[in-house]
Amino acid sequence: MIKAFAPATVSNVAVGFDIMGFPMESPGDEVIIKKGQEPGVVISRITKGKGLSYDPTMNTAGVAVMKMLEHLGIPDHPIDIEIRKKMPFGTGIGSSAASAVAAVVALNHYLEAKLTKRELLPFAMAGESIASGAWHGDNVIPCMMGGIILIRDNATLDFTKLYVPSGLRYVVILPPAQVLTSESRSILSEQVTLNQLITQTGNAATLVAALYSSDFDKISRCLQDVVIEPQRAHLVPKFYEMKEKAIEAGALGFSISGSGPSMFALCSNTFVSDNIEKAARELYGKDHHGRDAAKIFQAPINLEGADIC
Amino acid sequence: MIKAFAPATVSNVAVGFDIMGFPMESPGDEVIIKKGQEPGVVISRITKGKGLSYDPTMNTAGVAVMKMLEHLGIPDHPIDIEIRKKMPFGTGIGSSAASAVAAVVALNHYLEAKLTKRELLPFAMAGESIASGAWHGDNVIPCMMGGIILIRDNATLDFTKLYVPSGLRYVVILPPAQVLTSESRSILSEQVTLNQLITQTGNAATLVAALYSSDFDKISRCLQDVVIEPQRAHLVPKFYEMKEKAIEAGALGFSISGSGPSMFALCSNTFVSDNIEKAARELYGKDHHGRDAAKIFQAPINLEGADIC
Numbered sequence: 001m002i003k004a005f006a007p008a009t010v011s012n013v014a015v016g017f018d019i020m021g022f023p024m025e026s027p028g029d030e031v032i033i034k035k036g037q038e039p040g041v042v043i044s045r046i047t048k049g050k051g052l053s054y055d056p057t058m059n060t061a062g063v064a065v066m067k068m069l070e071h072l073g074i075p076d077h078p079i080d081i082e083i084r085k086k087m088p089f090g091t092g093i094g095s096s097a098a099s100a101v102a103a104v105v106a107l108n109h110y111l112e113a114k115l116t117k118r119e120l121l122p123f124a125m126a127g128e129s130i131a132s133g134a135w136h137g138d139n140v141i142p143c144m145m146g147g148i149i150l151i152r153d154n155a156t157l158d159f160t161k162l163y164v165p166s167g168l169r170y171v172v173i174l175p176p177a178q179v180l181t182s183e184s185r186s187i188l189s190e191q192v193t194l195n196q197l198i199t200q201t202g203n204a205a206t207l208v209a210a211l212y213s214s215d216f217d218k219i220s221r222c223l224q225d226v227v228i229e230p231q232r233a234h235l236v237p238k239f240y241e242m243k244e245k246a247i248e249a250g251a252l253g254f255s256i257s258g259s260g261p262s263m264f265a266l267c268s269n270t271f272v273s274d275n276i277e278k279a280a281r282e283l284y285g286k287d288h289h290g291r292d293a294a295k296i297f298q299a300p301i302n303l304e305g306a307d308i309c
Numbered sequence: 310m311i312k313a314f315a316p317a318t319v320s321n322v323a324v325g326f327d328i329m330g331f332p333m334e335s336p337g338d339e340v341i342i343k344k345g346q347e348p349g350v351v352i353s354r355i356t357k358g359k360g361l362s363y364d365p366t367m368n369t370a371g372v373a374v375m376k377m378l379e380h381l382g383i384p385d386h387p388i389d390i391e392i393r394k395k396m397p398f399g400t401g402i403g404s405s406a407a408s409a410v411a412a413v414v415a416l417n418h419y420l421e422a423k424l425t426k427r428e429l430l431p432f433a434m435a436g437e438s439i440a441s442g443a444w445h446g447d448n449v450i451p452c453m454m455g456g457i458i459l460i461r462d463n464a465t466l467d468f469t470k471l472y473v474p475s476g477l478r479y480v481v482i483l484p485p486a487q488v489l490t491s492e493s494r495s496i497l498s499e500q501v502t503l504n505q506l507i508t509q510t511g512n513a514a515t516l517v518a519a520l521y522s523s524d525f526d527k528i529s530r531c532l533q534d535v536v537i538e539p540q541r542a543h544l545v546p547k548f549y550e551m552k553e554k555a556i557e558a559g560a561l562g563f564s565i566s567g568s569g570p571s572m573f574a575l576c577s578n579t580f581v582s583d584n585i586e587k588a589a590r591e592l593y594g595k596d597h598h599g600r601d602a603a604k605i606f607q608a609p610i611n612l613e614g615a616d617i618c
Contacts, residue, residue: 192500206469
């Protein structure tokens with residue numbers, strides 16, 4: 001029996017729509033792989049994954065495992081999957097990707113298949129695609145590999161693990177709301193202006209250079225999404241209010257994580273991240289149980305990604 | 310009397326429309342600054358600049374010099390400008406920018422003003438803007454600073470001099486044709502698709518990472534313009550034929566320089582660049598004087614930019 005952990009991920013990162021992402025330290029999903037009772041893949045248990053399917057062909061972890069078994073030429077190998085969801089889904093922090101990634105990492109160790117993380121990616125992406133409806137690596141790849149990942153081409157898995165300056169950390173805020181990825185995608189205009197293209201390519205390309213040179217001021221100037229954020233902000237409760245408070249507190253940048261409603265800030269130190277966390281607790285207040293209505297996470301960028309645990 | 314040289318520049322660089330450029334080794338313009346006969350700025354001589362105005366308010370070098378004199382608080386200082394055009398204009402290699410840059414570099418030394426190159430940029434950009442009609446640094450900044458320049462914001466001159474891998478060189482081909490920048494701009498669609506935006510930001514951002522890591526294969530994969538090149542290719546004689554030959558010869562990438570009709574290839578060595586040069590000579594043949602119809606230049610990326618000479 002092997003257990004693996006795969007972290008939640010922030011994708012898009014303001015200026016890298018569909019091409020950039022990084023993993024958080026926590027939360028993350030755990031998947032346990034053990035010998036099944038009979039040939040084939042069975043999902044025996046899902047913890048805190050209300051609404052997730054026990055049918056392996058309808059579950060991102062199940063599909064990922066089946067794809068990998070097929071690749072290894074042992075599709076009927078008896079495999080039992082237990083999924084421990086440690087994060088909400090539909091919040092824009094890559095929940096579907098995390099389950100798929102944890103599953104193949106665990107399976108790789110369970111079978112002693114010795115595939116590299118890079119070789120495991122296609123199976124996890126195939127799993128994730130049944131949730132997102134597309135072959136997208138912007139959650140799966142950072143979740144697996146760690147670091148800030150820049151994707152040039154999903155089809156060929158042409159991606160780059162960017163240099164991450166020492167001290168760079170995130171605050172992620174999950175407000176009390178849910179957004180369907182498909183809905184959040186469908187509201188986006190299929191057209192952008194040439195000027196938006198120029199601004200976005202300038203910001204995205206300069207962000208890469210700024211990371212390589214650990215230039216926090218420049219990182220901050222780059223983190224301005226002129227294309228996607230304005231179209232999605234209304235899906236996120238109190239987005240602009242929270243953004244203003246985060247920038248006031250010293251965030252390098254603040255935007256929507258993935259398709260939302262989660263938000264993220266990048267910061268250069270814990271003084272700033274603590275103040276953003278405090279501001280978020282105040283802004284979103286308490287729920288009817290008297291608990292903080294927003295869930296808040298902060299840590300340095302996770303450079304390791306998924307692993308057995 | 311002070312003479313300065315400012316090089317021709319390749320802008321756009323396939324995936325950096327309006328935000329990227331690099332200078333060539335040659336050709337370039339020379340500007341000579343000396344004491345004028347009477348107060349104010351006079352253009353006394355223009356060599357090979359048929360059609361360029363002797364009215365300093367209508368000439369990119371003249372305007373650049375006047376702006377700088379204004380800034381220094383000596384607008385009536387007697388200045389004589391001689392411009393030696395060493396490159397054709399209307400060919401997409403930054404001719405207007407080069408004259409303006411050479412003028413302010415020469416003036417800076419002539420007056421012993423000791424401004425940095427960065428401080429000289431706004432005057433040269435003001436000069437260049439009378440030709441291009443816009444405040445754009447994608448020729449002026451690389452021409453002045455050298456190296457591969459990435460611009461995040463023209464208004465605040467927020468640019469980055471990127472790391473250039475050893476061995477990286479260009480071939481620039483000037484076919485027998487002329488294109489007006491304004492015309493070449495006006496044919497561009499004001500709208501692009503979201504998918505084009507994703508592809509272009511991925512390519513541009515990854516190109517920066519690939520330069521920093523001297524990864525020539527990755528540089529090559531990035532140099533694909535899905536937005537501008539398809540719209541402008543018809544303005545360039547035999548563009549796709551030439552591109553095919555350049556890629557066959559081993560070019561890392563091939564596209565249109567600036568608004569065309571000049572083309573450029575990036576290469577990792579002289580074996581490749583020599584073969585591209587040969588292919589271009591064959592494709593464009595001879596003019597009615599029996600000379601090569603296309604002008605061809607190749608060298609390593611110019612890392613120094615403009616200087617006195």
